[in-house]
Amino acid sequence: MSKNVKSIVSDAFSKVPKVPFYSISEKGRLIFQSGIFIKYLENYGYRTIKVGGTIELVQIKGCIVSKITPSDIKQFIKIQTDGEGEIHKYILDRTALFNINFLDALERANLKMHRDTAISSYHYFKNGVVEVTKDGIKTPIPYNQFKRLIWEEHIIQRDFEPSTDIANKIPVFLDFLNKLTNNQPERLKSLCTVIGYCLHDYRTTANAKSIIINDEIVSDQPEGGSGKSLLVIAMGKIRKMLEIDGKKFDPKHEFAWQNVNESIRIVNIDDAARGFQFENLFSAITQGFAINRKNKEQYFLPIEDAPLLILTTNVILKGCSGSFIRRQYSIDIHQYFNANLTPRDEYKHDFFSGWNKREWAKFDMFMMQCISMYLKYGVITCPESDNKKKDAIRATSITFVEWFEEIVNDYEIDSTPTNAARLQYLDASGQRNLKLSDKRFSSWVQSYCKIYGHKYIKCDTQRPRGFRIELNK
Numbered sequence: 506m507s508k509n510v511k512s513i514v515s516d517a518f519s520k521v522p523k524v525p526f527y528s529i530s531e532k533g534r535l536i537f538q539s540g541i542f543i544k545y546l547e548n549y550g551y552r553t554i555k556v557g558g559t560i561e562l563v564q565i566k567g568c569i570v571s572k573i574t575p576s577d578i579k580q581f582i583k584i585q586t587d588g589e590g591e592i593h594k595y596i597l598d599r600t601a602l603f604n605i606n607f608l609d610a611l612e613r614a615n616l617k618m619h620r621d622t623a624i625s626s627y628h629y630f631k632n633g634v635v636e637v638t639k640d641g642i643k644t645p646i647p648y649n650q651f652k653r654l655i656w657e658e659h660i661i662q663r664d665f666e667p668s669t670d671i672a673n674k675i676p677v678f679l680d681f682l683n684k685l686t687n688n689q690p691e692r693l694k695s696l697c698t699v700i701g702y703c704l705h706d707y708r709t710t711a712n713a714k715s716i717i718i719n720d721e722i723v724s725d726q727p728e729g730g731s732g733k734s735l736l737v738i739a740m741g742k743i744r745k746m747l748e749i750d751g752k753k754f755d756p757k758h759e760f761a762w763q764n765v766n767e768s769i770r771i772v773n774i775d776d777a778a779r780g781f782q783f784e785n786l787f788s789a790i791t792q793g794f795a796i797n798r799k800n801k802e803q804y805f806l807p808i809e810d811a812p813l814l815i816l817t818t819n820v821i822l823k824g825c826s827g828s829f830i831r832r833q834y835s836i837d838i839h840q841y842f843n844a845n846l847t848p849r850d851e852y853k854h855d856f857f858s859g860w861n862k863r864e865w866a867k868f869d870m871f872m873m874q875c876i877s878m879y880l881k882y883g884v885i886t887c888p889e890s891d892n893k894k895k896d897a898i899r900a901t902s903i904t905f906v907e908w909f910e911e912i913v914n915d916y917e918i919d920s921t922p923t924n925a926a927r928l929q930y931l932d933a934s935g936q937r938n939l940k941l942s943d944k945r946f947s948s949w950v951q952s953y954c955k956i957y958g959h960k961y962i963k964c965d966t967q968r969p970r971g972f973r974i975e976l977n978k
Contacts, residue, residue, distance in 0.1 A: 701879025
């Protein structure tokens with residue numbers, strides 16, 4: 506072929522677009538085909554979804570769904586048109602092509618994302634999907650054989666490697682849990698099944714509860730550093746988690762749940778402060794989340810698609826009625842670790858970032874075993890340490906319980922005027938300005954007596970009205 510013929514052929518092919526959504530007119534003008542452009546994007550898996558009243562973008566590759574932005578599409582087209590001359594420049598200049606109002610023309614996808622069932626739990630690793638049942642842990646299923654849709658952000662960026670040496674050398678994380686449960690086997694079993702419950706991604710109104718993690722030792726001056734947060738962070742290494750600062754969080758705020766979405770599996774309210782109103786979470790725990798985002802339409806995330814709520818706290822949250830109990834699993838942490846002895850001091854490395862591939866493999870295997878244990882036995886309950894005192898605090902207040910423990914014997918013989926006892930408590934606790942009625946104070950005394958098995962005797966035939974107590978000895 507002569508040089509001239511080669512040149513003619515080369516020129517002809519250079520005018521054939523590599524991307525089909527434009528052509529060049531006889532006069533050399535670029536003609537952009539918007540309909541073909543949309544079809545071109547759809548061929549690469551780009552779709553729209555509707556979240557509440559808001560249109561969002563996704564890309565579907567096989568069974569994996571990724572959340573994307575218009576900018577991601579622009580970067581994709583920029584690469585596809587690289588070297589295409591006029592269309593490349595045209596794309597870069599036409600910002601309207603990458604506006605959600607234009608991209609809304611993409612096919613609308615009604616995604617049914619995969620979730621756990623009542624009897625199986627699924628976990629997405631780099632090398633496939635691991636199914637866990639009460640009978641054990643199955644070999645990873647390759648993604649090209651898995652026919653259900655999953656979020657790309659749910660894929661754990663590690664290969665699942667079944668570890669066979671856990672019995673010979675326990676995972677660092679299991680040793681950590683042993684210390685959090687004071688090396689008590691029943692407490693460890695209970696905690697493992699709670700972890701399994703948290704990682705089992707199956708929610709119904711019937712089984713939905715929150716997890717409350719607090720310290721074993723009750724104190725009016727609680728200290729942090731016991732390992733509660735690290736325990737929850739570990740669960741976030743298996744399921745996607747949203748962390749909320751408990752000291753600043755108000756569940757009644759209009760935008761309280763604005764960062765919750767359909768791909769979040771655990772919401773951790775970390776370090777809930779004294780006075781946190783647990784009852785304000787009742788609806789979210791058992792019904793789902795009303796999500797209101799700034800400048801977007803409110804929508805409701807039903808319980809079947811909603812995340813689990815975990816609260817860590819250094820204080821005892823108020824509330825002991827059936828409504829509170831039905832909505833929570835409460836576990837306490839032995840304070841082996843503290844400000845003077847951290848997990849780093851104990852293990853000579855940082856958790857997670859300091860682990861090698863083998864330690865991660867043992868961790869992943871252990872967490873799958875926790876899920877299998879939960880699916881087999883359910884949550885194994887274990888009484889809290891000092892549970893009567895904690896129940897009394899939930900029904901009254903920590904200052905009242907600590908004061909009443911010291912003086913309860915004084916009320917055993919003679920009738921004590923309620924008003925006098927109330928003032929005695931306020932003076933002793935330094936709360937003389939606290940708004941506390943005789944009626945409420947009396948209900949506190951009665952609640953304390955009921956929990957500890959004492960008999961509260963009302964003395965209302967004399968003035969001033971009062972009470973006395975027959976102690977349960």
